[in-house]
Amino acid sequence: MDAIDEKIIAELTRNARISHAELASRVRLSRNAVRQRIERLERQGHIAGYTIVRQPKDSEGDVVSALVLVYRQDRMRGGEVLAALKRIPEVVICEVLSGDFDLMVRLEALSLERIRSIWEDIAQMPGVRDTVTALTLSRVVDRPRAGKGSTA
Structure with a gap:
């Protein structure tokens, strides 16, 4: 590229x-x-698809978001956890971390109930040892990410 x-x-x-x-x-x-x-x-897979992002039906237009920090049983052989997270549409970011936690997962859903349901699913996945979850209270900065080599 x-x-x-x-x-x-x-x-x-x-x-x-x-x-x-x-x-x-x-x-x-x-x-x-x-x-x-x-x-x-x-x-080449750099563009994997196009998607529709629907606004929630509530009057505020707010999406409930949360960060889930995940401890895996085996850091080096935890591919099944990553594969399962990729299949959850509300997972908008999943990053492998250094340090205490293995994964940082950002969830965005239309309701707190859906966040709770996904959290339960993640906590029960084979290969997940523990999770720590924090709900987003407000977003202070929300800017589009610039691409590599972008002059923007």
Whole structure:
């Protein structure tokens, strides 16, 4: 991947419905060149899919989020835990950590009940020794992540 590919991915992250013509003007390529690059990025797995993000039905539009810190039974052979977490749609981030905890999992769901249900599922997974969970009370900073090599 080069800097132009990174810019294409950054633009698609901001707006996955952007037209090839608009994207081409933003990255200074022809529409056909952008289309070919997107197809290559999809084949290579850099773009794994497009998704719909629905707003919750409540009047506030708030999503309940939580951080779950996970201790695994075996840090080196805990792949089944990672595979199971990847299958939970409300898991928006899962990172392997150094230090005391093995994994940091960020959950975003439409209700506290759904967060509790997912937490119970995680705690009962084979290979999970213990968890520590913290609910998000408020979000102070919420900015899109810049891609590698991005000038934004």
